Structure formats: C-alpha cells, structure tokens
Amino acid sequence: MSLVVSKEVFSFFKKLEKNNNRDWFNEHKPEFKTIEGGVKLFYNAIFENLNKHDDIDKLKIFRIYRDVRFSKNKLPYKTHFGGSFHRTKPRLRGGYYLHLQPNNESFIATGFWEPAPADLLRIRKEFEMDDSEIREILANKKFNSVWGDSFIGDEVKSAPRGFAKDHKAIDLIKKKQYIFTKKYTDKEVLDANFLNEIDSAFKAIRPFFDYMSDVLTTDLNGVSMIE
Template sequence: MSTIPKETFTFLNKLAKHNNRDWFNDHKAEFKAIETQVKSAYNSLGALMNTHDQIEKIKIFRIYRDVRFSKNKQPYKTHFGGSFARKKPELRGGYYLHIQPNDESFIATGFWEPNKDDLLRIRKEFEMDDTEMRAILKNKTFKSTWGDLVGDELKTAPKGFDKEHSAIDLIRKKQYIFTKKYTDKEVVADGFLEEVNSAFKQIRPYFDYMSDVLTTNLNGESLL
C-alpha cells in the first residue's frame, strides 16, 4: 500500500517560502519525485474505495494555480488535492482528499456545488420530510467520524420556502458537506489511507439517501 511520503510536507513548506517560477524550476525534479508518490497514494486509495463503492474517476489537481482572475498571483499551490467521482447518474456525491502541511490536511465528502435542479430537489425533499436525514445526522457512529453537516448557506429562506419551516436549517444550505481534519503526523503514518477509506465508507448512509432523493421525483418515481 502506498503512503504519503514525509518529504511531501518538507517540499510544500519550502514552496510556500519560495513561491516563484525560478525556485520551482530549480527543484522540479524533487517535485516530480514527490508528485509520483502522492499520485500513487491517491490511486491506492481509489482502489480501496472501489471495494465498497463505484469510483468512476480519480482527478488529482495540478500544482499550478490559475492566477488570471485572482488577486493572489503566486504561481503554485502549496498543497495537493484530489477528488474521487462516483459512477453517474445513479450514484451521487463525491470525495476529496487534501494534503497540506502544518496540520491543514483534511478529507471532505458530500455535495459542493449542486446544480440548480438538484439543489431545489434536495430542498423540496427536506420541506416534505426531513426525518431520514435527521436520523443520519444523529447516528452516533456517523457523527463520531464526520461531526456536523457544513457548507455555505443563505441567511434566510430561499425563494418559495417558509422561513419558519422546521427544516429551514437544512433548506437554506447551498452546500451539503462533511469534513474531517488530520495532523501531519497522521497523514504520513502507516495505515493513513486505510483510515481515510474507512471514514469514506461510513458516509454511505448519507450518500445512499441523497442518491435516492436525486434520482427520484417527489412521488418516489425513478428519473433514470
């Protein structure tokens, strides 16, 4: 099983101090060696996840930043990130692994940017019945791993929804995400990928529920 090499954090910390093209080009061989090992770790994690899910695509994001529309003109990211997409259209939701020094690594899962139709469908489901979602959120095993639901939300009710509705805390959300943080020591330890895989596996009740919501209409009829 591949691991995240300790040199990853050393390199990323140096890159944070020397975030320019000249320094990066002088150390590109070092970066490529680390990148190869990190990519191997992401692919190993994907293989583990495929034992309990159907991962359609693994995308490891490039180190180069798109600075065209950003005030931050530093050319390089100081982290590694990669996403794991589930088989569409029947399986919804996604996974993300973020590797960053100084105890800023984390995993995330859920729905980052649901499209307009999906977001409305989710909100309508909670407006009609939030019982199943509440049960998932309150489950002790689930909560001990993932904590609380997070994500951007509106300050008030979306258009067409009652701001006094009992499920307004869920309805006003624009994202439906769970995150879990890791220290540098945890990331480079043996068994880290297995631990991440275990955490991702525990998200399944949530994904199964949301996939059912997003592949049916409000009458429970399949849209596939």
C-alpha cells in the same frame, strides 16, 4: 505493506511556501515530480480501495499550478495536493476529496460542493417534505463520530425563494452546499495506517450517500427519473 505519504511531501511544500516563484520551482521541479509520483500512487490506492465497496468512475488529481487570472493572490503555485473521486452517475451521487497540506492543514471531505440548480432544488424540496430520514442519519452515533452531526458549507441568510422562513427544516433548506470534512495532523497523515483511516472514514459516509442518491434519482413521489 500499505502505501504511505512521504514526509518529503510536507517538507517540499514548506520550502515552496517560502519560495513561491517560477525560478525556484523550475530549479526544484525534478524533486517535485518525484514527490508527485509517489502521491499519485497514494491517490490511486484510495481509488482502488473505494471501488471495493463503492463505484468510482473517475479520479482527478489537481495540478499544482494556480489559475491567477481572476485572483488577488498572484502566487503561481499551490502549496498542497488535492484530488477528488467521482461516484458513477446518474445512479450514484456525491464525491470524495483528499487534501494534503503541511502545518496540520490536511483534510478529507465528502458530500455535495456545488449541486446543480435542479439537484439543489430537489434536495431542498425533500427536506421541506420530510426531514426525518436525514436527521436520523446525522444523529447516528457511528456516523457522527466520524463526520459530526451537521453540514458545513455556504448557505443563504434566511430562506431560499419559495420556502418559508419558519419551516422546521429551514436549517437544512437554506444550505447551498452539503459537505462534511475531517481534519488530520501532519503526524496522522504520515502514519502507516492513514490509507486505512481514509477508507474507513469514507465507508462511514455511505448512509448519507445512499439516501441522497435515492433522493436525486427520484421525483417527489418516489418515481425513478433514470432508466
């Protein structure tokens, strides 16, 4: 029997949304710790599944406590669970993420959230030199039936410094992030097949990850930069 996300996850966060204060949370902390324990088992099951077909060296489940030091929003607690799965560097690049939040706000995400400056420049240079392979990946029906046919994420308004505004790949070059997301309803998250659904979606991203890993471990002449 596969692991499932308990309906108590969403019901707890719905109550926390209405009572986002330390007194209420401390009173209900035992309930939260029980729910958190079940969610950690679910994330670890994803980790184990990923390592059957990928090489993941780290799972990070984010804490519920918000860092309010530099935020206008001073509510002390998050009303979602989030966890990331890191592929083993330097050979493999990219990462996976699962976000669990009520009111049909759950999603999975893959890609490159904050590429290091050197990596971002290398990606842009690759697209400037040849954008055919990445466009072939994005146009693949099996791939875009899961992840769509375009990146989401921040981008510069026109063109990064040193790149032509009228380059044929400027739509790719001006990106600052290379992310794909897939949203889920509460009903879908609570379904018994959700664990398998996540794994199937993550498997579908591999052509993109294989391509980007090759780009980010070689120079523009295709020479490996890792030992």
